Amino acid sequence: MIEFKDVNKIYDRKIAALRNINFKIDSGEFVTIVGPSGAGKSTLVKLLICEEKPSTGKILVGGYDITQLTGAEIPYYRRKIGFVFQDFKLLPAKTVFENVAFAMEVCGLRDSLIKLRVPKILKIVGLHRRMNAMPNELSGGEKQRVSLARALVHHPKLLIADEPTGNLDPKTAFSIIELLVEINKLGTIVLLATHNRDIVDALGRRVIALKAGQIVSDEEKGRYKL
Amino acid sequence: MDNASFSTTAYRIFRLGMTNFWRNRLLSIATTLVMSLTLMAISIFVILTLIINTTIDKINSKIDLAIYFNEEATEENIQMIKEQVTRMPNVVSVDYIDKEKAYERWQQRPIEERLKQVVTKENNPLPRTLEIKVKNPDQLEPIANYFESEGIKPMVHTTSLNQNREAINRLIKANSFIRKVSIGISFFFILISILIVFNTIRLAIYNRRDEIEIMKLVGASYSFIRWPFILEGMMYGILATIISVLILYFGISFLSPYLSHFLGEIMTEYGGSLISYFDHKLFWIILLQLSTGIIIGSLCSLAAMRKHLQV
Numbered sequence: 001m002i003e004f005k006d007v008n009k010i011y012d013r014k015i016a017a018l019r020n021i022n023f024k025i026d027s028g029e030f031v032t033i034v035g036p037s038g039a040g041k042s043t044l045v046k047l048l049i050c051e052e053k054p055s056t057g058k059i060l061v062g063g064y065d066i067t068q069l070t071g072a073e074i075p076y077y078r079r080k081i082g083f084v085f086q087d088f089k090l091l092p093a094k095t096v097f098e099n100v101a102f103a104m105e106v107c108g109l110r111d112s113l114i115k116l117r118v119p120k121i122l123k124i125v126g127l128h129r130r131m132n133a134m135p136n137e138l139s140g141g142e143k144q145r146v147s148l149a150r151a152l153v154h155h156p157k158l159l160i161a162d163e164p165t166g167n168l169d170p171k172t173a174f175s176i177i178e179l180l181v182e183i184n185k186l187g188t189i190v191l192l193a194t195h196n197r198d199i200v201d202a203l204g205r206r207v208i209a210l211k212a213g214q215i216v217s218d219e220e221k222g223r224y225k226l
Numbered sequence: 227m228d229n230a231s232f233s234t235t236a237y238r239i240f241r242l243g244m245t246n247f248w249r250n251r252l253l254s255i256a257t258t259l260v261m262s263l264t265l266m267a268i269s270i271f272v273i274l275t276l277i278i279n280t281t282i283d284k285i286n287s288k289i290d291l292a293i294y295f296n297e298e299a300t301e302e303n304i305q306m307i308k309e310q311v312t313r314m315p316n317v318v319s320v321d322y323i324d325k326e327k328a329y330e331r332w333q334q335r336p337i338e339e340r341l342k343q344v345v346t347k348e349n350n351p352l353p354r355t356l357e358i359k360v361k362n363p364d365q366l367e368p369i370a371n372y373f374e375s376e377g378i379k380p381m382v383h384t385t386s387l388n389q390n391r392e393a394i395n396r397l398i399k400a401n402s403f404i405r406k407v408s409i410g411i412s413f414f415f416i417l418i419s420i421l422i423v424f425n426t427i428r429l430a431i432y433n434r435r436d437e438i439e440i441m442k443l444v445g446a447s448y449s450f451i452r453w454p455f456i457l458e459g460m461m462y463g464i465l466a467t468i469i470s471v472l473i474l475y476f477g478i479s480f481l482s483p484y485l486s487h488f489l490g491e492i493m494t495e496y497g498g499s500l501i502s503y504f505d506h507k508l509f510w511i512i513l514l515q516l517s518t519g520i521i522i523g524s525l526c527s528l529a530a531m532r533k534h535l536q537v
Contacts (some may be wrong), residue, residue, distance in 0.1 A: 004393070073446045075446060075448065076445060076447075078443060078445035079445030084414075089439065089440055090434065091440065102440070103440070103444040106441045106444060106445075106446035106451075107228050107444065107445050107447075108229050108235050109228050109229065109230055110229060110231070110234065110452070111234065113228050150440075154445070193285070
């Protein structure tokens with residue numbers, strides 16, 4: 001489903017953010033990318049969402065080389081992927097419902113579909129009773145759930161979570177990870193980028209470890225060893 | 227089919243554009259007013275140029291040559307001159323306007339009553355006139371020279387050829403001066419408008435940067451991201467046109483009576499007043515302003531987006 005082939009990302013001919021990256025991820029996998037700050041986790045995520053292009057190499061998603069996508073094609077590729085970030089990225093002037101619905105509106109989906117799908121997705125993340133709440137009325141964990149719901153509106157095959165628990169307390173962090181595991185069980189590939197040792201060890205899933213832009217280990221039932 | 231209809235998508239884009247406008251409403255109002263000034267300056271320049279050109283055409287089209295006789299010239303001499311001029315090669319027709327006809331014409335002029343009363347049947351200072359129409363207006367010199375000849379000149383008070391030439395030259399100079407000043411002023415206002423609209427859209431992009439980032443990440447098409455800003459730019463042009471046309475209309479309505487005795491004869495085809503002239507040209511004035519406003523607004527939006535939106 002996802003394949004990085006000899007991917008390098010070099011900035012200004014000197015700074016190598018990623019070097020010689022090669023790995024495959026199959027459908028239904030839950031993969032954690034670990035590494036200290038500056039290891040290249042965020043750069044890898046940026047390449048996967050086509051925010052940047054690799055200096056060399058190919059990235060195949062669903063058989064398509066996404067490094068060859070044109071500017072006009074990128075939005076349509078991104079509709080197949082869900083993203084969750086550390087800082088939630090919610091719109092403060094919109095309710096929970098409107099924040100999730102926004103992702104469908106801007107992609108040109110009809111109102112009737114939005115009214116049908118959004119409540120269902122909010123139920124999956126456990127926020128169906130808070131649809132009319134504003135972001136400033138939510139806890140950190142609830143905000144991240146809204147962000148997760150927004151990521152799921154297009155029924156993505158791939159969900160990328162870049163430090164989703166960075167701003168959360170341990171208990172809330174684990175509840176978010178449990179949600180990601182549930183989503184994975186439904187068939188979505190989950191790619192979790194984190195430097196939270198406890199979460200990585202508790203998951204017991206495949207771990208790809210990055211250090212100084214290179215993969216130093218790739219284990220099926222990995223632990224945080226860096 | 228999961229996709230929304232075109233009208234739903236258009237409404238969403240329109241709503242986003244108007245939200246931009248409303249969020250920075252003070253700045254939006256300032257931008258609209260500056261653009262109104264720009265459109266008014268351009269419109270006033272165009273109207274002035276049109277009036278001057280109409281005046282020049284009017285003068286040229288009236289009669290080719292008019293000869294005004296002194297009070298001392300006898301009727302027999304005037305009739306003799308008329309016959310001689312009629313036989314000249316370039317002449318199409320010669321009309322004799324005696325004092326009575328001149329008086330009637332004066333009474334029909336669109337001028338104030340008190341001016342009309344200056345000339346009465348008993349006290350009529352208006353000169354007797356020969357109105358000469360020619361085939362080729364560029365060849366009036368031989369006819370003008372005839373009236374400069376020794377035997378004829380003493381009977382002639384003045385000819386319109388000199389008056390027209392003088393009037394037309396003055397108008398052409400005035401037109402040229404007005405055009406230069408108007409272009410300068412219009413250019414200045416257009417530049418200010420461009421800077422302000424550009425900056426306003428840039429600020430709108432900055433204020434909506436979180437929304438734009440989310441739109442990019444969830445897969446909004448680039449046109450969905452761009453069009454609200456283009457619409458915002460166009461909205462400045464549309465509102466500025468409305469304000470500018472209203473101000474011009476009321477301004478011209480106020481000034482029209484004061485200018486009627488200057489412009490009355492020129493505006494006879496348009497009802498004899500500046501406001502009726504404005505009414506006749508209203509469609510074109512609106513079209514000019516709307517197209518200028520929308521072009522400035524949308525081009526500035528595009529330029530701001532190219533620099534700051536990165537889509």
